[in-house]
Amino acid sequence: MNPLDVSVIVPTYREAENLPVLVPRIATALQEAQLTFEIVIVDDNSPDATPRVCADLAARFPVRLETRTTERGLSSAVMHGMNVARGDVLVCMDADLSHPPEKVPELVRTLNEGADFVLGSRYVKGGATAEGWGLFRWLNSKVATLMAWPLTATSDPMAGFFAIGRDTFEAARNLDPIGYKIALELLVKCRCRDVREVPIHFENRLHGASKLSFQEQVNYLRHLKRLYEFKFGALARLAQFLLIGGTGMVVDLAFYVLLLGWLPLGLARAAAIWVAMTWNYWLNRRITFSFARRRAVLPQYAMFCLSCGLGAAVNWSVSLALSSLLTVFGGRPLLAAVVGIIAGSLFNFILCNTAVFHRTKPAPESVGEPVLVDNP
Ligand code: GDD
Ligand code: MN
Numbered sequence: 001m002n003p004l005d006v007s008v009i010v011p012t013y014r015e016a017e018n019l020p021v022l023v024p025r026i027a028t029a030l031q032e033a034q035l036t037f038e039i040v041i042v043d044d045n046s047p048d049a050t051p052r053v054c055a056d057l058a059a060r061f062p063v064r065l066e067t068r069t070t071e072r073g074l075s076s077a078v079m080h081g082m083n084v085a086r087g088d089v090l091v092c093m094d095a096d097l098s099h100p101p102e103k104v105p106e107l108v109r110t111l112n113e114g115a116d117f118v119l120g121s122r123y124v125k126g127g128a129t130a131e132g133w134g135l136f137r138w139l140n141s142k143v144a145t146l147m148a149w150p151l152t153a154t155s156d157p158m159a160g161f162f163a164i165g166r167d168t169f170e171a172a173r174n175l176d177p178i179g180y181k182i183a184l185e186l187l188v189k190c191r192c193r194d195v196r197e198v199p200i201h202f203e204n205r206l207h208g209a210s211k212l213s214f215q216e217q218v219n220y221l222r223h224l225k226r227l228y229e230f231k232f233g234a235l236a237r238l239a240q241f242l243l244i245g246g247t248g249m250v251v252d253l254a255f256y257v258l259l260l261g262w263l264p265l266g267l268a269r270a271a272a273i274w275v276a277m278t279w280n281y282w283l284n285r286r287i288t289f290s291f292a293r294r295r296a297v298l299p300q301y302a303m304f305c306l307s308c309g310l311g312a313a314v315n316w317s318v319s320l321a322l323s324s325l326l327t328v329f330g331g332r333p334l335l336a337a338v339v340g341i342i343a344g345s346l347f348n349f350i351l352c353n354t355a356v357f358h359r360t361k362p363a364p365e366s367v368g369e370p371v372l373v374d375n376p
Pocket of ligand 2: 205210
């Protein structure tokens with residue numbers, strides 16, 4: 001089989017009406033650019049005329065239909081298409097004509113000029129979002145883009161229109177996308193450096209309805225968490241720990257205010273701290289250290305409280321020591337307290353990371369005999 005210049009991968013679910021418009025336009029654009037190509041349609045067994053439509057199209061165009069019956073989902077469909085594609089350049093686009101097929105040659109050309117990744121972007125000069133996008137959808141897209149900013153500096157990593165070299169794709173490790181944001185996954189995991197953007201006009205879909213649901217938005221948050229941990233490791237976990245700590249402070253103060261009407265000062269303070277600590281425990285178990293969320297609650301909770309107590313002791317001692325030992329902190333008890341809080345939180349985090357929610361070690365193999373565990 002001769003290698004091809006380009007494979008255009010089109011994930012579809014119920015897009016039978018759009019394919020007869022999309023395929024000829026892709027073909028014309030690529031033929032005019034004198035590129036050899038194939039169009040790989042990855043369909044998740046749509047209950048519509050997709051198979052018949054593809055068979056008709058295949059008589060006139062280099063179209064290949066890949067039907068998946070055991071799996072569903074946009075990202076995994078794209079990955080499947082990329083794995084079976086034969087082209088040197090892999091282009092991914094939606095079937096609903098939101099992405100202009102006429103731009104495919106420009107994406108390919110830009111990649112062949114030396115880029116690692118080329119994105120069709122709505123948010124660079126010359127690009128545009130579809131008309132009639134309500135404030136909500138626009139804001140939604142903007143917030144999602146902003147949340148991904150530390151992962152990639154590109155302006156539109158949410159887009160599903162992009163080109164990547166097959167070599168770059170094959171060199172990626174641990175590809176494991178969930179949800180919709182396959183471009184973001186590839187940008188981060190392929191460690192693409194030279195990322196270029198080509199302006200596009202994003203159009204409203206021609207026929208049918210979007211499959212972007214609320215569940216996909218939740219998936220996006222889970223996906224972001226994974227990508228942050230991939231790129232920043234323990235730092236990403238520290239950031240989650242601190243964010244949760246921030247919400248814990250709000251809970252603490254709210255309960256304190258509430259309880260002050262019922263209980264004496266000391267008791268109200270203690271109860272509010274306990275509620276906030278429990279709140280922090282639960283969120284850290286579910287989010288920051290989610291790999292440990294199936295372990296028994298009680299011992300873990302007890303360890304967490306102990307860790308918080310030790311953190312508080314570090315906080316207390318550091319604040320007091322600084323105030324009494326260093327002249328800079330002499331008349332500034334609040335500054336000393338802030339340093340104490342930072343030290344205490346870091347101490348607490350390190351304990352959580354290593355002891356409370358530690359990653360499980362593989363179980364020792366021998367059974368029946370006392371086991372000496374040699375901890376490195
Ligand atoms: N195989 C397969 N399986 N394809 C799917 C699935 C699925 O489960 N879900 C959606 N698709 C296909 C659709 O048929 C379409 O071709 C493409 O993926 C995009 O789906 P839409 O339902 O049209 O998504 P959208 O318009 O809301 O989202 C698009 O724009 C977003 C930016 O606003 C996509 O390009 C997103 O990737 C992009 O983030
Ligand atoms: Mn769409």
